[in-house]
Every structure is written in C-alpha cells, then in structure tokens.
Amino acid sequence: MIRRSFVILAFLAASLSQAAAQGDDIRRSLGEAQRAYQSGDLGATRIALEEALQLLAQRRAAGLARSLPGPLPGWAATDVPDSMQADLTDGTSASRSYRNAGGQSVQVSLTIDNPMTAQFAMILTNPGMAGSMGRLIRIGDRRALQIADDVIQMPVDNRILVTITGDGPNEAKLAYARAIDIAQLITRN
Missing domain, CATH: 3.40.1000 (Protein Transport Mog1p; Chain A)
Known part of the structure; x- marks a missing residue:
C-alpha cells in the first residue's frame, strides 16, 4: 500500500515540478516522503504522503473557490x-x-x-x-x-x-x- 501510494505520488511530484511557487509545500512534502522511504522510515513516509495529499486537497479547494460565481x-x-x-x-x-x-x-x-x-x-x-x-x-x-x-x-x-x-x-x-x-x-x- 505504501509502495503503491509512493509510486503514485512520485509521479505526481514529477508532474508538479513545473507548477507555480504555491506548489512548493506539496513538492517539499513529496521530497520528504521520498527521502523517508529511501531510508526505510515507513512511518515518516506515510506522514509526509498524507501531508502532500492534504495540501493538494487544499489547493483544489482554492480552485473550487475560484469557480464560484x-x-x-x-x-x-x-x-x-x-x-x-x-x-x-x-x-x-x-x-x-x-x-x-x-x-x-x-x-x-x-x-x-x-x-x-x-x-x-x-x-x-x-x-x-x-x-x-x-x-x-x-x-x-x-x-x-x-x-x-x-x-x-x-x-x-x-x-x-x-x-x-x-x-x-x-x-x-x-x-x-x-x-x-x-x-x-x-x-x-
């Protein structure tokens, strides 16, 4: 499960590499997850991945807000x-x-x-x-x-x-x- 999430979010990290500066927190969390995973710290990997997902959800909420008439x-x-x-x-x-x-x-x-x-x-x-x-x-x-x-x-x-x-x-x-x-x-x- 962690490995599958990591692969998905690693792909997401590559996609976000060209994102605007406001995506820096997401990239930072994904980088932390990658470093933690490579060092074998699955607990820290999970926390960093969940943080990245939450930051991404917040960014989507802001996108929804811009769609309000x-x-x-x-x-x-x-x-x-x-x-x-x-x-x-x-x-x-x-x-x-x-x-x-x-x-x-x-x-x-x-x-x-x-x-x-x-x-x-x-x-x-x-x-x-x-x-x-x-x-x-x-x-x-x-x-x-x-x-x-x-x-x-x-x-x-x-x-x-x-x-x-x-x-x-x-x-x-x-x-x-x-x-x-x-x-x-x-x-x-």
Whole structure:
C-alpha cells in the first residue's frame, strides 16, 4: 500500500515540478516522503504522503473557490468564500454567500470527490426516483433536483456537486445555478 501510494505520488511530484511557487509545500512534502522511504522510515513516509495529499486537497479547494460565481445584479457577495474544506474522505468544498438589498441570501456550495456525488447523479438518471425526492429541473443542459424552493442540487461530471440554498427567491437560486461556468468548473478541478 505504501509502495503503491509512493509510486503514485512520485509521479505526481514529477508532474508538479513545473507548477507555480504555491506548489512548493506539496513538492517539499513529496521530497520528504521520498527521502523517508529511501531510508526505510515507513512511518515518516506515510506522514509526509498524507501531508502532500492534504495540501493538494487544499489547493483544489482554492480552485473550487475560484469557480464560484460573482454576484448577480442587485446582489453582493462575500469577498472571500465563506468556507473551504479539504477533507480526504468527504471531498473538497467551497461556498460563498450572496445577499440582496432586502436581506435575502443565497449560498452556492461546490463539492468535489465526495463519494455521494456519483450516487446522487445516478438518482437523476431515474426520473421516477428523482421525482420522489423533489422536482426534476434543467439548468442549461444539466439535470438538477429542486427540493421545494429551498435547495437546488446539480451534479457535474459525476464528481462535482453544486448545491444552492438560502431564503432568497427561487428565481435567484436558478440564476446563480446558471451563472456557474460549468466548462471552467470541470477543467479547473
């Protein structure tokens, strides 16, 4: 298991060698893992590999945050994402809140690599099952599920889940769902 992870991350290290300076921490952790492995210290190898994976997940969370839409006309957004989470078991996520002059809010969350996302996408391939959970809707050419007027969930590429919530009007939630640049979201993450 350690050897397989090491081979994968050694390949990743080679791929990251041309990355920007912000990847230095990842390269440093991978280098530590390689040195520890070569010296036979499997415990230190594991810790350094896990650190590299966590740093990579954090970098992906920042990429997700850059994929959040800007505020729509009449709405203001938080300057930075409300939250970014990099969890190796639950996936990586980022969210941002938007508020209108009337005090209503909409929150857009993006989650990648959560095991439940692919299962949710499969539910949407069965309109009968999806219909029992909410209302099947289309956001562009994508299927989404709207639960009452409170939540919109849309899987993207079977690995990214867009969730839109809040007390804002349904039209605003739909507009924020349409404002997400899906092609950019897929290629950037």
